[in-house]
Amino acid sequence: MQCTNPTEAIKIEKQIQGWSRKKKKTLIEGNWKDFIEFSKNYTEYGHPNKRE
Numbered sequence: 001m002q003c004t005n006p007t008e009a010i011k012i013e014k015q016i017q018g019w020s021r022k023k024k025k026t027l028i029e030g031n032w033k034d035f036i037e038f039s040k041n042y043t044e045y046g047h048p049n050k051r052e
Contacts, residue, residue, distance in 0.1 A: 003009035016024065023038040 003012065016027075019027075020038060023035065026032075026035040026038060
């Protein structure tokens with residue numbers, strides 16, 4: 001991900017700082033299936049360990 005606008009880069013960096021370690025790791029590894037899973041809202045979809 002590249003940004004040419006410093007304001008946009010700071011915005012994205014602050015967003016990523018709020019992510020879980022698992023979600024950041026899947027982004028770095030390019031593991032998109034798990035990235036989508038870790039991106040789901042727990043309130044809407046339930047906790048991953050409790051999903052069917």
